[in-house]
Structure formats: structure tokens, C-alpha cells
Amino acid sequence: MIKVNIELDNKSWYSKIKDLKKYFDFKLQKISKNIVFFNKKKFVFTILLTNSKKMKNLNKKFRKKNKPTDVLSFPFLPETNLRYLKVKVIYLGDLAVSYDIINYRSKKTNFHIEFDKAWVHGLLHLVGYDHIKNKDYFKMSKVEKRILNLI
Numbered sequence: 001m002i003k004v005n006i007e008l009d010n011k012s013w014y015s016k017i018k019d020l021k022k023y024f025d026f027k028l029q030k031i032s033k034n035i036v037f038f039n040k041k042k043f044v045f046t047i048l049l050t051n052s053k054k055m056k057n058l059n060k061k062f063r064k065k066n067k068p069t070d071v072l073s074f075p076f077l078p079e080t081n082l083r084y085l086k087v088k089v090i091y092l093g094d095l096a097v098s099y100d101i102i103n104y105r106s107k108k109t110n111f112h113i114e115f116d117k118a119w120v121h122g123l124l125h126l127v128g129y130d131h132i133k134n135k136d137y138f139k140m141s142k143v144e145k146r147i148l149n150l151i
Contacts, residue, residue: 002028002038005046012099013049016111020049027116027151034150037127041085045092045126047119052100070101071118073125095122120147 004024017023024047032038048054052068059065059072076093077085097118105114124140124147131137 001032001041002043002045004028005044007046007048009054010049010051010099012051012103016099016103017115030150031147035147041087042089043092043127044089045123046094047122048094048096050096050098052098055096055098055101058096068098068101070098070105071122072096073122075126075128092123092126095119095126097122116148116151117144120144120151 006020006024008020013020055070055072056066056068059067059069062072062074072095074094074096076091097115102114102118103111121144124144129136129140129143131140
């Protein structure tokens with residue numbers, strides 16, 4: 001099971017998603033039921049829904065990159081193999097997502113599709129996936145596509 005804490009510091013999100021809690025609950029329930037890894041324990045993460053200015057500041061502070069980005073992931077645990085932890089509730093960490101970048105990208109597709117791509121990508125980083133090496137990129141991409149097709 002996956003639960004999310006939603007932090008909002010940009011009201012523009014409401015223009016695209018009226019009920020953020022309901023939006024996430026529906027999608028996270030589908031992931032929890034269909035992805036074996038997520039139905040073994042209770043996972044919790046926090047998502048900050050913000051703007052490009054805040055994302056630029058966070059990216060500069062934590063990654064030394066002076067530019068905005070779509071999503072940032074801040075894993076709580078350095079442990080990459082979460083399935084072996086002997087606790088019932090695991091706090092995965094924090095995500096931050098930029099409304100401005102998602103909205104810009106959605107002009108070619110759809111806001112919900114672009115938003116889902118960003119936060120699912122970030123969530124996978126929280127559970128230990130990365131895309132530094134090609135083999136890791138393909139592995140992460142496969143899981144990401146599977147989840148996106150579910151939701």
C-alpha cells in the first residue's frame with residue numbers, strides 16, 4: 001500500500017486537478033494492487049507541488065544545477081533494497097514537482113499524462129531506481145511504463 005502526503009505551495013495545481021487527494025488515492029491504489037513490491041508493506045512519501053522558481057532553488061541547493069527541472073527526488077533511506085527492511089511502514093522520502101514545466105509539456109499531450117510521468121519517475125527514484133547506466137535506464141523505464149499503463 002502507498003500513501004502520499006501532499007504539500008501545495010502553488011495554487012495553479014487546482015486549475016488542473018480539483019481534488020489532489022482523490023487523484024493520488026485512486027492512482028496509488030491501482031499501483032498498490034498491481035505491483036507486487038508495493039503491496040507487501042505500507043509505503044509513505046511526500047510530494048511538494050510547486051513552481052519552476054522553487055524547483056530552480058531546490059535544484060541549485062541540492063544538485064548544484066542552476067536551472068528548474070520537472071521533478072526532484074529526495075530519498076529518506078540510503079537503502080536501495082527496501083523489501084528486506086523489517087518494519088511495517090516505510091517512509092520513502094520527498095518529491096517536488098514543477099507545475100510550470102508540467103503545464104508547458106502538456107501543451108503537446110495532456111496535463112495528467114505529463115504529471116503522472118513526472119511523479120511516477122520520482123517515486124521510482126525514491127525506491128532505489130536510477131538511470132545513470134544504460135542497463136539501469138532500461139530497467140527503470142520498463143517499470144515506469146508498466147505503472148503508467150496501469151494508472
